[in-house]
Amino acid sequence: MTKILFVCHGNICRSPMAEFILKHMVRQAGWEKQFLIDSAAVSREELGNPVYPPARRVLMAHGIACGAHAARQITKADYSAYDLLIGMDRSNLSGMRRIFGGDAEGKLQLLLDFTGAPRDVADPWYTDDFEAAYRDIEAGCRALLAQLSN
Secondary structure (H helix, E strand, C coil), rough: CCCEEECCCCCCCCCHHHHHHHHHHHHHHHHHHHHEEEEEEECCCCCCCCCHHHHHHHHHHHCCCCCCCCCECCCCHHHHCCCCEECCCCCHHHHHHHHHCCCCCEEEEEEEHHHCCCCCCCCCCHHCHHHHHHHHHHHHHHHHHHHHHC
């Protein structure tokens, strides 16, 4: 089983979008038993909050159900619990390295590094473009799943 944790700043927009998009893709492929997929934050700002309503609406518009979600912060234990810890931007990676005390096993990645256009996923909290975030996250999840299924 491959265990994946998506990480963003507050765990209410990008990382839960990635969690639910990849879960949807895995379910469509019939690979649910091969993956454990979750999401978390580097900050404590949104602890306990659900998926941000505009992010939830974009997922629903694309036919992706958003299950129960309560934002949580990553913990040092997450490093050993997951095979891949995938940040949405370089700031997330920096926060992850700080909390984990580095990346001795090379588990930390940026989502769009799996694509042919590596860069940060812009934070829709600030850009207010949840559709663009969806497109980037979907592309990253497709590329990640393609790499993991080879």
